[in-house]
Amino acid sequence: MLLKDIHILIGLAAMFLAAAAAVWGTIRFAIPNLRDGIGHLSVKMQTLEGNSMTTSQFKTEFERLESQFQDHKITCQRIVCGRIDEIKVDLRDMDKRRETARKEMVPLHDFDVYKDSMQRHVVSISTKLDRQSDLLSRLDERVLTLLKANGNHKSARRINGR
Numbered sequence: 001m002l003l004k005d006i007h008i009l010i011g012l013a014a015m016f017l018a019a020a021a022a023v024w025g026t027i028r029f030a031i032p033n034l035r036d037g038i039g040h041l042s043v044k045m046q047t048l049e050g051n052s053m054t055t056s057q058f059k060t061e062f063e064r065l066e067s068q069f070q071d072h073k074i075t076c077q078r079i080v081c082g083r084i085d086e087i088k089v090d091l092r093d094m095d096k097r098r099e100t101a102r103k104e105m106v107p108l109h110d111f112d113v114y115k116d117s118m119q120r121h122v123v124s125i126s127t128k129l130d131r132q133s134d135l136l137s138r139l140d141e142r143v144l145t146l147l148k149a150n151g152n153h154k155s156a157r158r159i160n161g162r
Contacts, residue, residue, distance in 0.1 A: 053061070106114075
């Protein structure tokens with residue numbers, strides 16, 4: 001039994017030693033670090049308290065921001081509504097132009113008939129111009145022959161282009 005009592009005493013001494021080491025470690029390391037941590041927290045709290053505002057200040061600031069929001073919202077609505085009105089006017093103008101163009105539009109068949117008619121007129125006029133050119137050439141030749149026959153060679157050269 002004596003051996004059992006010694007074990008119990010050694011166990012109690014070990015627990016006492018561990019408890020004493022824990023208390024000494026707490027006093028030596030934990031408390032100073034805790035004090036420094038609390039110091040940092042107190043500085044942060046003071047900073048936050050300095051930046052905080054009262055309820056009335058918060059309400060005033062909130063009302064100011066709400067007022068600015070409403071003003072901005074109304075301004076944006078005016079801008080959008082104005083732009084929509086401009087687009088409506090542009091669309092009406094485009095519709096009028098489209099209707100005017102549709103009324104003035106000529107069917108393709110009518111255009112082809114008109115084009116063929118114009119081509120016939122151009123060919124006819126071209127043929128008439130060619131005939132008139134031939135007639136003028138013959139007339140120039142006869143006038144030249146007549147001038148030569150009458151002995152007027154200087155006028156004949158001027159007409160002939162020499």
